[in-house]
Amino acid sequence: MSLAPRIDVLRDLAGRLPAPLDQWARTCGRTAYRLNVFAWRALSGVLRGSVLGRWTARMRVSQLWAASPEERAKAEGMYWMGHPLVARRLRVKSSGRPDADGYIHLKERLTAEGWRFPVARVLSLGCGHGGLERGLASLGVAERIDGIDLSSGAIQEARRLAAEAGLGQIEYHVGDLERADFAEGAFDIVFAHQSVHHIEDLDGLCRAVRRALRPGGIFHLNEFVGPDRFQWTDAQLHHMNAFVEALPVRFRRMPLGGVRPRPARPTIAQMIAVDPSEAIRSSAILATVRRHFRVVEQRQLGGALLHIGLSGIVQNFDAQAPEDVALLEAFFALEDRLMAEGVIGSDFVTLTAVRD
Numbered sequence: 629m630s631l632a633p634r635i636d637v638l639r640d641l642a643g644r645l646p647a648p649l650d651q652w653a654r655t656c657g658r659t660a661y662r663l664n665v666f667a668w669r670a671l672s673g674v675l676r677g678s679v680l681g682r683w684t685a686r687m688r689v690s691q692l693w694a695a696s697p698e699e700r701a702k703a704e705g706m707y708w709m710g711h712p713l714v715a716r717r718l719r720v721k722s723s724g725r726p727d728a729d730g731y732i733h734l735k736e737r738l739t740a741e742g743w744r745f746p747v748a749r750v751l752s753l754g755c756g757h758g759g760l761e762r763g764l765a766s767l768g769v770a771e772r773i774d775g776i777d778l779s780s781g782a783i784q785e786a787r788r789l790a791a792e793a794g795l796g797q798i799e800y801h802v803g804d805l806e807r808a809d810f811a812e813g814a815f816d817i818v819f820a821h822q823s824v825h826h827i828e829d830l831d832g833l834c835r836a837v838r839r840a841l842r843p844g845g846i847f848h849l850n851e852f853v854g855p856d857r858f859q860w861t862d863a864q865l866h867h868m869n870a871f872v873e874a875l876p877v878r879f880r881r882m883p884l885g886g887v888r889p890r891p892a893r894p895t896i897a898q899m900i901a902v903d904p905s906e907a908i909r910s911s912a913i914l915a916t917v918r919r920h921f922r923v924v925e926q927r928q929l930g931g932a933l934l935h936i937g938l939s940g941i942v943q944n945f946d947a948q949a950p951e952d953v954a955l956l957e958a959f960f961a962l963e964d965r966l967m968a969e970g971v972i973g974s975d976f977v978t979l980t981a982v983r984d
């Protein structure tokens with residue numbers, strides 16, 4: 629989901645394009661990227677507000693997210709949350725301890741409140757390639773898990789991976805969360821992992837989730853709630869760039885070669901051209917969920933510096949090398965200090981909300 633800075637967006641995009649276009653963009657490099665972004669920018673400008681405009685935007689989102697996390701990592705580098713030390717930090721922030729992620733934490737919390745697992749049915753919104761549902765199945769969370777995503781390519785792959793793992797309790801559906809309509813009272817828990825920030829009609833989605841949950845059911849989100857369309861604050865950019873630019877150059881190399889340029893605030897047109905759904909109304913998620921549900925837990929995962937600061941380069945930090953570990957930990961400490969001082973916010977959160 630990261631938008632790598634400037635010219636290197638080319639490589640992000642190349643990793644996300646469907647096969648023939650991908651091949652072409654890799655060969656033509658920067659020119660292909662510029663043409664592609666120019667074409668989408670022109671098309672989205674001309675078609676803005678029309679039915680055709682909405683349809684082409686949906687097509688683009690579906691096409692982008694068909695690429696697997698592994699394919700994207702080849703071009704963009706490891707996703708920042710995938711690094712073992714970042715993952716450990718996020719587990720601690722999600723649950724209070726390094727050996728439990730936010731889902732184990734939720735299951736333990738609900739068990740302490742008298743819930744019995746597996747529950748009958750859960751739903752996963754914007755499930756992508758299905759990593760969350762396979763994880764929930766192995767945790768014994770539900771007898772049946774439904775996953776929904778706009779991208780038919782992602783759903784196809786999620787189905788294949790679930791079948792390969794012998795997980796017959798997972799069912800996948802292609803569907804648009806901008807026009808969500810789920811069975812009434814059918815679900816005990818609705819999960820969203822990094823998908824609600826792709827949705828514009830947040831009230832419509834919350835109404836649909838509320839209707840889909842049985843009374844007392846849970847809406848659980850792990851979300852990007854930072855600036856809309858990645859319009860980073862000056863403080864974010866200043867502190868992340870000061871830290872990253874002081875790193876030895878070997879830490880700033882991109883997977884396809886070259887040193888990563890300084891992350892900057894993208895233009896809205898660039899954002900829309902790369903992914904029309906990216907962080908479309910992310911800053912409104914917390915307030916919207918609170919209007920429709922009773923939030924019983926919000927945990928701040930941070931990310932206001934680390935997300936973009938480590939984007940494309942996190943794989944250069946060896947989790948076994950003391951120097952690399954010390955540098956990452958210094959970056960973690962900087963983010964924690966600035967959050968505590970109120971200089972930056974927490975761009976990522978987990979939310980547990982009850983449908984009363």
Ligand SMILES: C[S@@+](CC[C@H](N)C(=O)[O-])C[C@H]1O[C@@H](n2cnc3c(N)ncnc32)[C@H](O)[C@@H]1O
Pocket residue numbers: 629689690693753754755756757758759760776777778779782803804805806820821822823826827905
């Ligand atoms: C950042 S990915 C997260 C995927 C998965 N939940 C995960 O954490 O790996 C965002 C997902 O939201 C999906 N998405 C974007 N807009 C959507 C929409 N309007 N309806 C359904 N899914 C959508 C994308 O196709 C993509 O799979």
